[in-house]
Amino acid sequence: MSRKAKKEDIGTKKNSSSTLPKRRVVIVKDALLESDSxxxxxxxxxxxxxxxxxxxxxxxxxxxxVNEVMQFSDPKRSYFIDQTVCSDGDMYFCTPIDPLFLVLPYLMKAERCSPLDQTLLDDELPEVARLSQCPMDVNLIADRRGLETLNAFVYNEDKTLLWLQTKLERLIPVLRQKTINTSKNVAVSANFVKIGEEEDSNVNYLRYAYGLLCDYIPESLAAKFADFIKLPPELERVSKRKEIVSPTKPDGKKVKLDDDDEAYEAKTPVSKIEKKAPSAKEQALAKAAIGSKSISSFFKKK
Known part of the structure; x- marks a missing residue:
């Protein structure tokens, strides 16, 4: 083989390697790969x-x-796949998601009752039409209108709130079973069991589960859902800095002091101690001490 032919062969190999598809590490359940298609x-x-x-x-x-794809990035990580090195250290987790969460925003924005396949239209993201093929009970969040074959729905807020409440009630026992830590006041591992009063624990689990559901519903609906389940408001954290009123200032302005700082302004100025005249005994002792050395003089270098 001539030198020119060798160069062309090497160039062909380089071009073929550059056209290899980029590989990624995806973690998914086997059940997702099983289908009749x-x-x-x-x-x-x-x-x-x-x-x-x-x-x-x-x-x-x-x-x-349908699964949600969660990406976890690590720029300093790479993988060995077969005989190649994948420099992309990102890892992708595929977790199942209820398709009703994805359909809900489109139903909320629909101005009138229409078939589901016409409601799920998006010029920017046309793949949303795939959701109409997913098995789901749209009656949980909407009202059916017309013939069943027409598959036309209109959004129902009351049904949606009840559907979310059912999700919430099913989620809380799972969080308890997994011993998920729901406290925000301690910096511990997520699987650490918080020991505290049972009433506080119930509220924490309720608030934690509510937060998880809010990650998959519009913000406007999240506020209504909080009122629907009567979610207790979060208690404000106590500031580490104390606020005291200075008694010496007539305007009563607040002065902030740290916990470790115990200095404060006195209510009244400290009065000066008046000097008293020495007694006869003190005068005699002072006269006898004239000419004597102090005790520190014995420790000086000679």
Whole structure:
């Protein structure tokens, strides 16, 4: 083989290696890969139900299951895959999500009753149409209108709040079973069991579960849901700095002092101690001490 032919062969190898698809590490359950369709699972972008921004989701082959894709980045990590090195150290976790959460924002924005496939229309993210193929009970968050074959729905807020309450009631026992720490006042591991009063624990679990659900619903609905379940407000944390009123200032302005600082202004100025005349005994002792050395003089270098 000539030198020129060798150069062309090497160039061909370089071009073929550069066209290899970028590999990523994805963790997903085997059940998601099982479907009646011959199609492979597909990554698509849909609107996140809370923020409304584009996010990555994974559908199985027949679009009957949808998973949220969570990305965990680590710039200093890489993987060995087969005989190659993957420099992308990101890891992707696929977790199941109820498709009703993804359908809910579209139903809330719909101005009139319409078939579900017409409600799930998005010019920027057209893959949302896949949701209409997912098995789900839309009657939990909307009212059906017309014939059942028409599959037309209109949003129902009362039904949605009851549906979220059911989700909440099912979530709290799972959090207890997993011994998830729900306290915000201690910096401990998430799987540490907080020891405290039972009433406080119940409120913490309720508030924690509410926060998890709020990550998947619009903000306007989250506020209504808090009122619906009568969520107790969070107690304000006590500041570490104390506020005291200076008694010497007539305007009564507050002065902030640290916990370790015990200095404060006195209520009245300290009166000067008046000097008293020495007694006869003190005068005699002072006269006898004239000419004597102090005790410190014995310790000086000679």
């Amino acid at each position: 011959d199609q492979n699972p597909t990554f698509v972008q849909l609107r996140h139900p809370s923020s409304g921004k584009a996010a990555m989701f994974l559908f199985n082959g027949d679009n009957s299951k």
